[in-house]
Amino acid sequence: MPTNMLKQEAINAIRASYQLLRTEKNLSPMNHRVTDSLTHLVRTLTRCQSPELAKFLLDAPELAVERENLPVLCGIAECEMEKFWAKHLIGRPVCDLAEFWYFPEYTELCQAELDLFKTRKFDRISFLGAGALPLTAFLLARHCPQSKVICVDFDEEACALAEQLSRKIGLKEQVSVERMDALQYMPGENELVICASLLQGREQVYKNLQSHNCALLVRDAEGPYQYLYKAAELPAVTSFREIAKTQVDARRINTSRYFERAAEWMENARAA
Ligand SMILES: C[S@@+](CC[C@H](N)C(=O)[O-])C[C@H]1O[C@@H](n2cnc3c(N)ncnc32)[C@H](O)[C@@H]1O
Structure with a gap:
């Protein structure tokens, strides 16, 4: 055309x-x-x-x-x-x-995200703003059976539904659901924190995370997809360094950016 x-x-x-x-x-x-x-x-x-x-x-x-x-x-x-x-x-x-309409897009997105941090193994992966259908959390749990996965959402109904789904698909032991504002969330050691594209208050979330030993994955929107999702605010370069990102691709709606703590990145760069 x-x-x-x-x-x-x-x-x-x-x-x-x-x-x-x-x-x-x-x-x-x-x-x-x-x-x-x-x-x-x-x-x-x-x-x-x-x-x-x-x-x-x-x-x-x-x-x-x-x-x-x-x-x-x-x-x-x-x-x-x-x-x-x-x-x-x-x-x-x-x-x-x-069965879910956007399952192929989420599968593609999850695969592209796994490639961003393939050299790391995390003990925990949290998904802030996980929603009622936390597909990313479920797909990651299946790909990373050694990692505990925590879904965080402040919506009561979304949490109840996500919990029922987790049980129904046999992931209850690995995937837990916490009902709370992501602003209150404290990650554990060696954790990957994923910020969903619809997460509210993410600037404060980044500030809270900067004193923890965690990596960060931020869902973003680029190009015309910004009519569906706003472009994400990103963490301060003094706190987190962008290590890799997925490319714009017609098979996925979001792009994702992977960050490690700036201090940790400097130590690794010096040691290399
Ligand atoms: C549509 S959903 C799921 C996420 C979506 N699949 C994605 O990848 O962005 C967005 C969810 O984020 C939750 N949410 C937004 N801001 C939040 C915050 N600060 N703390 C906890 N949950 C939040 C909402 O309650 C909603 O259930």
Whole structure:
């Protein structure tokens, strides 16, 4: 398709999703208008990854209101979607996570993230802002059977659903759920802390973590996917050093950045 046609298609999809989401009361998958609109939006943005088109969409003044507000509405819809799917999967006689619409994207994302820290083995992996369907936590638990996995969320219903799912898929011993604000979370020794893309208060979370011996993985959004998720604030370079990141890829919505503590990184660099 010529770039101009795709450009117009993207503008239309962004505007239509924003108009719909800001007026609908129910943003869960029970509302087919919301599901259809968001499915179309994700598919359209996935086709808009050329640097020229990405730059146009991010700089377009006529989309400034959508750029600011659509990710917030998408975040609400995502929380609703996770609860809907968690309930659906818990109710099945056999719980197959692969039924979830975005399972292939999460599998790709998790595989790309594992590559970022493949030289390290963590005793614990925590997922801050894990949600009702903490797929990342479950996938990582299966890949890293030596690591304890802790899901942290301040939403009571999300925690209850995540706990039931963890039990249902046989990961209860390895994956625990803690209901608390991520701002209060204290990591243990040799822990990888993952900040979900919808984590609120992440700047304070980074500050709390800087005095602990932990590595950090931050879910970010780049290019046109910033109409779905806001770009993540990143930790101060004096506290954490970015060691590796995943590349923008049409098979994954988020990009991820892996950090180690700056002090530790300096020691390793000196020793090398
Ligand atoms: C849609 S969900 C799941 C995460 C998503 N799958 C992702 O990768 O970003 C986002 C969750 O983050 C939780 N959350 C946001 N900020 C939080 C905070 N400061 N502390 C604890 N939970 C938080 C919300 O309650 C919500 O359940």
